[in-house]
Amino acid sequence: MVNKLKPWHRWLLLTTIAVLGFWIYRLFDLGQLLTLESLKNSRNQLLGLYAHQPALTFSIYFAIYLIATAASFPGAVILTLAGGALFGFWLGLLVVSFASSLGALLAFLLARYFLHDAVQSRFTRTLTPINEGVKRDGVFYLMTLRLVPIFPFWLVNLVMGLTPMTATRYYITSQIGMLPGTAVFVLAGTQLAGIESVGDVLSPGLVASLVLLGVFPILAKYCVSFLKRRKIYARWPKPKSFDRNLVVIGAGAGGLVTAYIAAAVKAKVTLIEGHKMGGDCLNYGCVPSKALIRSAKVAKGLRQATQFGFKNVQGEVDFAAVMQRVHNVIKDIEPHDSVERYTDLGVDVLQGHAIITSPWHVQVTLADGSQQTLTTKNIVIAAGAMPFVPPIPGLADIGFLTSDTIWNLTELPKRLVVLGGGPIGCELAQSFARLGSIVTQVEMAPRLLVREDPEVSTQIEQSLAADGVSVLVGHEAMRVEIRDGQKTLLVTHARPNQTTYKVIAQLAEQPIEFDEILVAVGRSARVTGYGLEDLGIELTARKTIQTNAYLQTLYPNIYAVGDVAGPFQLTHTAAHQAWYAAVNALFGQFKSFKADYSVIPWTIFTDPEVARVGLSESEAKDQGIAFEVTRFELAELDRAIADGSTTGFVKVLTVPDKDKILGATIVGEHAGDLLAEYVLAMRHGLGLNKILSTIHTYPTLAEANKYAAGQWKRTHAPQRLLALLEKLHRFNRSRGCDSERNSKHGPDNPRTLDS
Structure with a gap:
């Protein structure tokens, strides 16, 4: 029910609850009641009440503790001591344990329903790695916080309510984690007369013991992880020394960038490629397809020449020449990815077939049939993908293209x-x-x-x-x-x-009927033929190599990047992952980094192009994310009109009533280039107001981004303020003559001209 409230209704209700809680706290002077001195003075009366009406006293105490914890009132320590003083150790431990855990759960749920959505939407990028950590290891972290009494429990309740942790896990972990600290204070409550201050309960030795107890879950987690790693590596003899710091399998975008980074930081790195340097992108994908698309666009342009004022323009397609140009473009770019270039950069390049024979050994069969075995501290798999061919009857017999x-x-x-x-x-x-x-x-x-x-x-x-x-x-x-x-x-x-x-x-x-059939139904990761099966490295449901957030496989020293790892089959994503893999492999003993996929752009190079970053409108609806849509048609853009390329639009998704960008889709000429502004904005937390205030050259297609931001601004113009300004301007117009006559430097004052 609360989730259906509008945001301002939710804040109003939360404020009302907070004010009411503060009023109750002050009305009953709880600040004075929940003190050690007050507890000691009223101990005999409380014991008398419990002796005459035990059930009522027990119920009232339980309710007070529950409400105080749920409302995050100070004084939980005093209430815990009171439980020990009133009910003795075992019964006191029972009632305090359940009352505190249920109260903590209520505080957790209040934070979740009132604050979770607002905080998560406002700090999405910052909280993403925290959310992932809580999903993975949240129980360990919470157990540590619960076991160490120096952390304010009320703050833990509120903060954990903002995370994805489930209420059930939160309650069970809190019930167990708070038990040791609760026992200490309940036991102290049974000896209330001898306590002069709360500090008497928590001696330095006791605090140190509880801290060690709190660290235990984390230590246990790492011990389990260590033992798991030892078990994984147990059947593989580890070399006493290594020839190389890193071996990279595959010289596509992911492999090339990994090797480049390793060589730049002076690591000994070997790059192995079994076919062509540059991988799929240079030889079969990005480069040849864009060269072909360019020729095809020229062919259409010739047919449309009359629209631009030309007569008798003719152009006959020489397809062999078109394809020769495609291969020439590949050759022109080849030096960027060549063996010679990477050798000059300090990379040891081997052209042959690689097989991983152990977590530290890679066997390479070279073109001449000779073999050599490399020992390496780390391995990065960047084997790419290949066209997927569906099992259509008769397809293989007749022949097909990919x-x-x-x-x-x-x-x-x-x-x-x-x-x-x-x-x-x-x-x-x-x-x-x-x-x-x-x-x-x-x-x-x-x-x-x-x-x-x-x-x-x-x-x-x-x-x-x-x-x-x-x-x-x-x-x-x-x-x-x-x-x-x-x-x-x-x-x-x-x-x-x-x-x-x-x-x-x-x-x-x-x-x-056809002369040629092109199979273009997707690409599948290359996951066979180089030893994954023998090592037992797992695959995902999509048949890519299973990796963790650090791009590590089952073996922490073996990484995977690019198409073979997913989740995107994009050249620039492979290069993006390569940085994380190289740095984690070479410097993971000091600091590791989780791969960040929060802002990944892509472009489809049809005409018009389709470019997108972040959420699409369909994805936002499917995920239940609130959004606003701002749209600008390229038909309204001067440069697009001049170029005759008015097909398309800019569509931006933003947080409701805010200029924060959730996603952008551009359809049109050079959409992939225009998208870069939104990628930059999302990456660095810039909103549409910043884009609007940026000067864009006139006339350019990039102005479409500015006009889209302007469209958002007009939609969110402060109407009440504008109405007041309209009245002000109307008032100024109505008294214009008087103001000129009375002005010291007005038109009738000759000194105006002198100045």
């Missing part, structure tokens, strides 16, 4: 089928259609780009259709066969579940 092999084409396919409606499928379908292929794109889900908002999917589907792509969403590929000498894909119009996208109904088969 995003790895399509670059071997020298002739433009007359009819091309693209399986998959994700980023790769959309980018390549559009490019080949612009270059002249008759393209049919088949996607089983009800829309393209299912990770994005539906309006984004609609925009891209319309753009692809405008370029000649026949988009078949909600269709499932059933089999491939030869019909009348023609390669044919049989699809059914599938009706998928809107949540899982699994097919729940199918209609009649539809044949699609």
